[in-house]
Amino acid sequence: MTGSRAIHVDVAVIGCGLAGLAAAQFAADRGFRVAIVGDSGATDFCSGLFDLLGVLPGEERPREDPWRALGDLRARFPEHPLSKAGADVVASALERFGSVLASRGVSYTGYGEQNALLPTQLGTFRPTYRLPATMWPGIQALRNTTPCLVLDMEGMKDFDAQGMLAALGGTWPGARYDCLAFPGSSRGREARQLLLARSLENPDNLRELARAVRRRLGEGEAVGLPAVLGVRNPDGVTRRFQEMVGASVFEIPSLPNPVPAARIREALNGALRDEEAIRALMIPCRVLHARAQGQDGFLLEMDQGQPERVIRASAVVLASGRFLGRGLLGERDGLGEPLFQLPVTQPDTRSAWHSPDIFDPLGHGLDCAGLETDGRFRPVDGHGRSVYSGLYAVGSILAHADWMRFKCGAGVCLASAWGAVEGIAVDLG
Amino acid sequence: MQTQVLIIGAGITGTGLARDLALRGIASIVADRGDFSSGASGSNHGLLHSGARYVAADPEAARECCEESALLKQLAPHCVEDSGGLFVAVEGDEEQYIADFPGLCSECGIEAQEVSPERARELEPALSSEIKAVYHVPDGAVEPFRLCLDNMAQAAQLGAEFWPFAEVQGFQMDSEGIRRVRLAVGRDGETRTVEPRIVVSAAGAWAGRVAALAGSPFEMLWSKGTMVVTASRLAHRVVNRLRHPADGDILVPGGHVSILGTTSVHLPDLDSIAPTVEEVDALVREGGRMLPGLESARYIRAYAGVRPVYSSEREDGGGRSAGRGFVLLDHGEEGVGNFFSLTGGKLTTYRLMAEKCADRICDRLHVDAACRTRREPLPRSEDGALLEHRAAGRMALDTDRADDPLLCECEMVSRNDLIRVADTSARQHRKPDLAALRLRSRMGKGPCQGTFCSIRVPKHLFGEGDKSKQAGWVAGFLRERWKGARPVLWGAQLAQAELIQGMHCGFFSMEAPWNRSKK
Numbered sequence: 001m002t003g004s005r006a007i008h009v010d011v012a013v014i015g016c017g018l019a020g021l022a023a024a025q026f027a028a029d030r031g032f033r034v035a036i037v038g039d040s041g042a043t044d045f046c047s048g049l050f051d052l053l054g055v056l057p058g059e060e061r062p063r064e065d066p067w068r069a070l071g072d073l074r075a076r077f078p079e080h081p082l083s084k085a086g087a088d089v090v091a092s093a094l095e096r097f098g099s100v101l102a103s104r105g106v107s108y109t110g111y112g113e114q115n116a117l118l119p120t121q122l123g124t125f126r127p128t129y130r131l132p133a134t135m136w137p138g139i140q141a142l143r144n145t146t147p148c149l150v151l152d153m154e155g156m157k158d159f160d161a162q163g164m165l166a167a168l169g170g171t172w173p174g175a176r177y178d179c180l181a182f183p184g185s186s187r188g189r190e191a192r193q194l195l196l197a198r199s200l201e202n203p204d205n206l207r208e209l210a211r212a213v214r215r216r217l218g219e220g221e222a223v224g225l226p227a228v229l230g231v232r233n234p235d236g237v238t239r240r241f242q243e244m245v246g247a248s249v250f251e252i253p254s255l256p257n258p259v260p261a262a263r264i265r266e267a268l269n270g271a272l273r274d275e276e277a278i279r280a281l282m283i284p285c286r287v288l289h290a291r292a293q294g295q296d297g298f299l300l301e302m303d304q305g306q307p308e309r310v311i312r313a314s315a316v317v318l319a320s321g322r323f324l325g326r327g328l329l330g331e332r333d334g335l336g337e338p339l340f341q342l343p344v345t346q347p348d349t350r351s352a353w354h355s356p357d358i359f360d361p362l363g364h365g366l367d368c369a370g371l372e373t374d375g376r377f378r379p380v381d382g383h384g385r386s387v388y389s390g391l392y393a394v395g396s397i398l399a400h401a402d403w404m405r406f407k408c409g410a411g412v413c414l415a416s417a418w419g420a421v422e423g424i425a426v427d428l429g
Numbered sequence: 430m431q432t433q434v435l436i437i438g439a440g441i442t443g444t445g446l447a448r449d450l451a452l453r454g455i456a457s458i459v460a461d462r463g464d465f466s467s468g469a470s471g472s473n474h475g476l477l478h479s480g481a482r483y484v485a486a487d488p489e490a491a492r493e494c495c496e497e498s499a500l501l502k503q504l505a506p507h508c509v510e511d512s513g514g515l516f517v518a519v520e521g522d523e524e525q526y527i528a529d530f531p532g533l534c535s536e537c538g539i540e541a542q543e544v545s546p547e548r549a550r551e552l553e554p555a556l557s558s559e560i561k562a563v564y565h566v567p568d569g570a571v572e573p574f575r576l577c578l579d580n581m582a583q584a585a586q587l588g589a590e591f592w593p594f595a596e597v598q599g600f601q602m603d604s605e606g607i608r609r610v611r612l613a614v615g616r617d618g619e620t621r622t623v624e625p626r627i628v629v630s631a632a633g634a635w636a637g638r639v640a641a642l643a644g645s646p647f648e649m650l651w652s653k654g655t656m657v658v659t660a661s662r663l664a665h666r667v668v669n670r671l672r673h674p675a676d677g678d679i680l681v682p683g684g685h686v687s688i689l690g691t692t693s694v695h696l697p698d699l700d701s702i703a704p705t706v707e708e709v710d711a712l713v714r715e716g717g718r719m720l721p722g723l724e725s726a727r728y729i730r731a732y733a734g735v736r737p738v739y740s741s742e743r744e745d746g747g748g749r750s751a752g753r754g755f756v757l758l759d760h761g762e763e764g765v766g767n768f769f770s771l772t773g774g775k776l777t778t779y780r781l782m783a784e785k786c787a788d789r790i791c792d793r794l795h796v797d798a799a800c801r802t803r804r805e806p807l808p809r810s811e812d813g814a815l816l817e818h819r820a821a822g823r824m825a826l827d828t829d830r831a832d833d834p835l836l837c838e839c840e841m842v843s844r845n846d847l848i849r850v851a852d853t854s855a856r857q858h859r860k861p862d863l864a865a866l867r868l869r870s871r872m873g874k875g876p877c878q879g880t881f882c883s884i885r886v887p888k889h890l891f892g893e894g895d896k897s898k899q900a901g902w903v904a905g906f907l908r909e910r911w912k913g914a915r916p917v918l919w920g921a922q923l924a925q926a927e928l929i930q931g932m933h934c935g936f937f938s939m940e941a942p943w944n945r946s947k948k
Binding site: 324 | 897920923
């Protein structure tokens with residue numbers, strides 16, 4: 001590790017998922033020099049929905065008011081990252097992150113302070129707090145049972161418009177399904193959402209699609225389609241498309257679809273290089289080794305492909321995710337954190353990792369495993385003492401979060417990122 | 430409805446018997462309370478035994494295996510991989526057993542050739558450097574699902590019928606024996622009555638329970654065996670430990686994977702047959718003695734089956750036993766003149782079991798027809814064609830086309846492939862839901878264990894009516910896959926589990942109480 005080739009920053013963020021991007025943004029907001037390092041990891045499977053807190057384990061119904069639910073969470077699950085953060089931090093984080101995204105044409109909306117209940121293509125319903133504005137008219141159309149044309153694209157493997165309507169049964173009587181060939185695409189090719197989304201940023205392509213849609217559209221119908229209306233500035237693309245079609249248009253959230261994650265990534269990428277000034281370096285590679293050097297902060301070694309292979313940082317935000325993102329490793333004899341060898345809270349034996357039922361509503365032991373932190377999101381040891389001064393952990397790597405059961409993924413990512421950056425601001429003055 | 434023979438159980442025993450009978454001109458109905466191969470026939474390691482494993486404990490079974498495995502290789506080559514097998518001893522294994530092994534093999538007619546440890550490691554580089562004695566034997570691998578389907582297919586062509594999801598509710602008896610059999614058929618449990626001349630219970634571990642319905646109960650021992658499947662194939666040949674049979678001492682190739690088996694645990698009942706973390710750990714530890722790579726390998730799932738072991742002292746009296754490995758019980762002695770139980774035995778010897786039972790049935794029906802399965806090849810049916818591991822054969826770029834997309838990308842199963850499988854399933858009176866398609870193809874059997882194909886298949890194959898119920902089907906399918914995935918979730922497979930849960934719980938919220946109650 002040659003010091004001369006090192007990148008010197010105040011804050012290094014490890015991981016570029018939602019939590020990492022938010023931490024980088026919040027740190028840049030405070031004027032810190034920031035580097036964010038990570039490959040796209042697990043973010044391709046991010047739905048683009050911002051869950052805050054959808055349900056508490058054991059409850060039969062989804063929560064309508066996530067803010068009230070936060071109070072109950074705090075009483076029942078004081079160790080949950082959202083309980084540690086508190087409602088004010090959650091609100092600040094959501095607001096700031098939302099406004100950054102909106103400034104880049106990726107705005108989010110919802111029912112004021114309430115959760116919305118979204119249908120999925122399997123016919124299930126899920127609560128979420130904020131959803132992309134491009135998806136919002138769909139919620140209203142369903143609520144008002146507005147007549148609607150839901151479109152599939154020829155060659156699309158996973159999104160199933162017909163299946164969604166069939167599964168919703170009679171709850172949307174005015175909705176019908178049709179399938180379009182994407183204009184200009186040759187038959188027999190798979191229609192990949194990311195390619196469609198990029199190609200629709202071109203107004204000519206958008207116009208052609210609008211023409212095809214108009215030919216099939218009935219009087220007074222709204223148009224639903226998978227999330228393909230642009231990667232950059234989907235707000236603008238959707239608005240233009242709406243004008244071209246002459247009807248209300250909405251996108252339908254579904255998985256797998258890499259578009260929503262790509263939108264967030266690109267929006268933040270743009271925001272962090274605002275006005276030609278680079279406010280945070282985004283380095284698309286992995287951190288291989290990390291070392292805490294006491295007063296001298298941290299030394300991170302990246303994998304090949306970067307001329308400067310070493311980062312020196314005063315503070316580190318660990319946002320490396322869980323198993324898919326390789327923030328945690330699970331071996332036959334237990335869980336570990338590979339970069340700093342931090343202690344990982346986990347069930348006693350591997351038998352207790354998972355319930356016999358994949359759909360156990362109470363969740364799996366492993367989903368509450370992760371890094372134990374103090375109230376400021378500093379990883380702590382078995383005695384509750386911070387392991388390294390200046391080290392913070394955010395996002396899904398945290399213990400007690402179980403984002404899948406609580407429906408709190410974005411909430412945990414954003415709130416812990418905010419909380420960690422607040423802590424760094426205190427540390428670094 | 431009348432039939433000559435009603436066979437209860439559509440495992441390899443039942444379907445093999447249906448084929449043998451059909452080739453002798455005897456009609457049968459094969460009824461199973463599940464789909465085909467739903468018991469031990471669908472949850473074994475697929476080892477085509479040369480017999481070498483049994484030479485010390487059960488020479489008669491060894492001789493049967495030797496003869497039958499040679500016949501299967503010759504007559505059903507499309508269901509068999511004639512890989513050969515090695516028996517390897519590692520440091521610390523019993524010297525006497527090693528010394529006796531070649532002699533015992535030769536007494537049973539099994540060709541066992543000594544191989545030097547150096548040569549063995551050339552043949553199988555994954556073998557441990559600790560091996561001290563090695564023999565080559567004519568072991569092989571067999572695809573049990575395909576074997577079942579192909580037996581049933583030929584039987585059906587000759588007039589036999591297959592009734593999946595047809596559970597016996599009761600027998601109506603008269604002085605001769607069973608006069609009528611009442612079955613609940615299909616998901617709705619429609620009642621059907623069959624008047625058979627002969628009833629054969631080929632219900633495997635459940636044979637004692639079926640016999641009890643006819644008032645002739647007998648005791649079975651249930652021995653649970655757990656196996657684990659690696660993500661890639663570790664050895665060309667079958668590898669056995671050269672010692673008295675014990676846990677974790679067989680590695681069998683299964684197309685592009687390897688299967689490590691087995692454990693043997695006595696089961697008090699048949700309610701919980703799921704593999705456990707402890708069993709998997711024991712297998713991996715023991716298997717690692719022979720092939721150290723098993724310690725670090727990626728596993729995609731585990732599964733468990735129940736060996737039906739006949740456990741009655743009556744075995745020695747009255748000539749009921751047709752062989753040490755399997756048992757053919759004639760319930761005539763208990764006053765049920767037209768009822769047989771055919772159970773125990775091994776996959777390798779299924780043909781012999783069918784032959785012996787069919788001989789007895791011919792006697793009873795006064796049909797003069799010789800067994801033909803000993804000479805005639807088992808025809809390759811289309812029904813089982815999609816059970817082949819075919820990833821390597823489908824790498825051509827144009828296979829993944831929008832008009833025939835790959836729905837299961839792990840195992841390269843396309844939409845048109847699954848349409849054929851759905852046709853087979855429908856022909857077999859089995860509604861082609863996700864479970865039926867998986868059983869008849871390799872869909873959902875790769876590393877992702879159904880994460881993506883579970884939502885793609887409904888999109889591309891199901892009509893609107895079925896799509897409206899898809900959440901329940903997808904949940905059932907993923908629950909079944911999970912049973913096998915759960916004990917092997919570490920390393921890369923743990924990341925897969927996060928993905929499947931992230932999608933199906935995190936996003937689709939299949940676990941949420943309000944979504945569960947809808948199904």
